[in-house]
Amino acid sequence: MKLIQLCSFLLYGLFLNAHTTTDNARCEEVSNTCAVISCGTHSHSGFPGRDGRDGKEGPKGEKGDKGAQGSRGIQGPPGKLGPPGVKGEKGSVGQKGEQGVSATSEVDVVKEQLNAFKKELETFQASLTKYKKILLFHGGKQSGDKVFVTNGLEENFENAQKTCREAGGALATPRSAAENIATQEILHTKGESSKAFLGISDLQVEGIFRYITGEKIIFTNWNLGEPNNSKDNEDCVEIQDNGKWNDIPCNLLRLVICEFQ
Structure with a gap:
């Protein structure tokens, strides 16, 4: 340059x-000095000057065509809560409910439930006491809803009744063949020729044997020729090891067999 x-x-x-x-x-x-410069043929022409300054900005061009829609932007933050809407119309009336229980009635119901619970508890305690006493016996047999047990002792008719009653049971009273067999099996655990009192007698009316509760007997298994009221002194009943019954004096000693339900 x-x-x-x-x-x-x-x-x-x-x-x-x-x-x-x-x-x-x-x-x-x-x-000879500036070989790179070409000479013109005109004698008085000058050299090109420097570039002039930029001209003024031209007028604004016309608006171009609308471009394609861009992709959807990120969702902005939620706006402010708007004003409450207009209150809706009142709905239809629902079905009428069941009548409530008054406070007094509720108290009565609770009392009844409490009393029922107390009775159940008393029954349970009585049963528990009874079965605790049953545990004092041994050699028990079951028939239906009855359990026959013995304490292994021999007593007269009156004391045998008392022993069973205090234990929460009663003197053995077979009312069917199955119950009679269960009582007989207990005798077998005590050896041959064992005998036991039954809860049957004719102490109330001579010749008419009844359960000690006073009911008529509904099942019997008398030995041949029995009852015979020998010497007019046989008001109680024993069961022998063969399962047969015989009337005997009430003061004799026999094995105590009790029944529990």
Whole structure:
């Protein structure tokens, strides 16, 4: 660039001081120094000036066509809570409910439930006491809802009744063949020729044997020829090891067999 400027300056000086010289001669002189510059054929033409400054901004162009829709942006934060809506119409009346229980009635119900619970508890305690006493016996047999047990002791009829009653049971009273067999099996655990009192007698009415509760007997298993009330002194009943019954005096000692339900 500096070389071009220098050549321009020299050419300009030559133009001022040697204008009488022909154009071709000057070009030859200058070409020896600045060979890169081409000389023109016009004698008085000047050199190009510098670029001028930028012009003023032109008028705004026309609005272009609408572009394609862009992708959906991220959802913004929720806006503020709007004002409450208009109150809706009143709904239809529902079905009428069941009548409630008054406070007094509820108290009465609770009392009844409490009393029922107390009775159940008393029954349970009584049963527990009874079965605790049953545990004092041994050699028990079951028939239906009855359990027949013995304490292994021999007593007269009156004391045998008392023993069973205090234990929460009653003197053995077979009311079926199955119950009679269960009583007989207990006798077998005590050896041959064992005998036991039954809860049957004719102490109330001579010749009419009843349960000690006063009911008529519904099952019997008398030995042949019995009852015979020998010597007019046989008001109680024993069961023998063969399962047969016999009337005997009440003061004799026999095995105590009790029944529990």
